[in-house]
Amino acid sequence: MESLLNLPLAGGASVRLLQITDTHLFAKKSETLLGVNTWDSYHAVLEAINASQREVDLVVATGDLAQDHTSAAYQHFAEGIARFSAPCVWLPGNHDFQPAMYSTLQDAGISPAKRVMVGEHWQILLLDSQVFGVPHGELSDFQLEWLEKRLAEAPERYTLLLLHHHPLPAGCSWLDQHSLRNAASLDNVLVNFPKVKHLLCGHIHQELDLDWNGRRMMATPSTCVQFKPHCANFTLDTVSPGWRWLELHADGSLTTEVCRLAGSEFHPDTASEGY
Ligand SMILES: Nc1ncnc2c1ncn2[C@@H]1O[C@@H]2COP(=O)(O)O[C@H]2[C@H]1O
Numbered sequence: 001m002e003s004l005l006n007l008p009l010a011g012g013a014s015v016r017l018l019q020i021t022d023t024h025l026f027a028k029k030s031e032t033l034l035g036v037n038t039w040d041s042y043h044a045v046l047e048a049i050n051a052s053q054r055e056v057d058l059v060v061a062t063g064d065l066a067q068d069h070t071s072a073a074y075q076h077f078a079e080g081i082a083r084f085s086a087p088c089v090w091l092p093g094n095h096d097f098q099p100a101m102y103s104t105l106q107d108a109g110i111s112p113a114k115r116v117m118v119g120e121h122w123q124i125l126l127l128d129s130q131v132f133g134v135p136h137g138e139l140s141d142f143q144l145e146w147l148e149k150r151l152a153e154a155p156e157r158y159t160l161l162l163l164h165h166h167p168l169p170a171g172c173s174w175l176d177q178h179s180l181r182n183a184a185s186l187d188n189v190l191v192n193f194p195k196v197k198h199l200l201c202g203h204i205h206q207e208l209d210l211d212w213n214g215r216r217m218m219a220t221p222s223t224c225v226q227f228k229p230h231c232a233n234f235t236l237d238t239v240s241p242g243w244r245w246l247e248l249h250a251d252g253s254l255t256t257e258v259c260r261l262a263g264s265e266f267h268p269d270t271a272s273e274g275y
């Protein structure tokens with residue numbers, strides 16, 4: 001938990017982040033989730049990112065990296081990430097199995113750091129909102145205290161906060177029952193730290209960009225199946241897998257862009273009713 005990653009930057013430069021989320025990989029590369037081969041869609045995303053020739057300073061992976069709790073699935077994740085020369089940091093989602101996740105990713109050279117000091121002006125903090133065995137999220141007292149301490153230690157830095165679960169309703173009632181249950185406790189910590197203006201999630205398999213009590217809360221498409229926005233019941237979307245670029249600027253501002261694959265190769269079986 002205490003391990004720290006330092007990302008030095010040439011003076012004044014902004015930092016370029018790539019967010020990859022909800023890869024839902026399996027031990028067997030032929031496995032599918034709701035009709036989508038998650039290994040193939042992950043690789044198609046990585047290929048498209050590669051083809052865009054954009055510079056990456058840090059990859060952030062925001063949970064649900066594996067669907068089946070296996071070390072092999074995490075090895076597959078690491079195999080894909082190895083094509084970047086930039087470091088990668090990760091946090092767990094509701095589907096992850098942390099013992100396998102931690103050791104397999106570390107063996108593959110992926111840092112378990114949950115705090116990244118970015119140049120002179122920013123830090124990135126990665127929270128664990130997993131409640132093992134259930135889809136909703138909650139931040140433990142330990143997580144909340146850890147967060148408060150890290151913020152208090154560096155009050156001059158802008159902070160980007162990463163967590164798997166969304167802290168406010170996303171507009172799909174079936175997904176909102178699986179949100180961060182103690183968002184008010186998180187808000188109680190953050191209210192004392194005005195330099196935390198940006199939060200970034202996974203989990204909801206759709207793009208979202210909302211105001212949460214004066215902070216910008218973003219969520220990002222999964223690299224596999226997509227959920228349709230504004231639905232009361234489980235509904236899959238026929239938009240393609242995606243990823244997000246973010247740029248952290250020295251003045252505390254953040255610019256971002258969501259990209260998706262072209263084509264319809266990875267559209268799910270819309271008759272599926274869940275997983
Ligand atoms: N039909 C369904 N109704 C409610 N929740 C579901 C349904 N199908 C799957 N889920 C859960 O909702 C979660 C949302 O995204 P996850 O990938 O975390 O994993 C999903 C499942 O745990």
Ligand SMILES: [Fe+2]
Nearest residue numbers: 064093094203
């Ligand atoms: Fe999730």
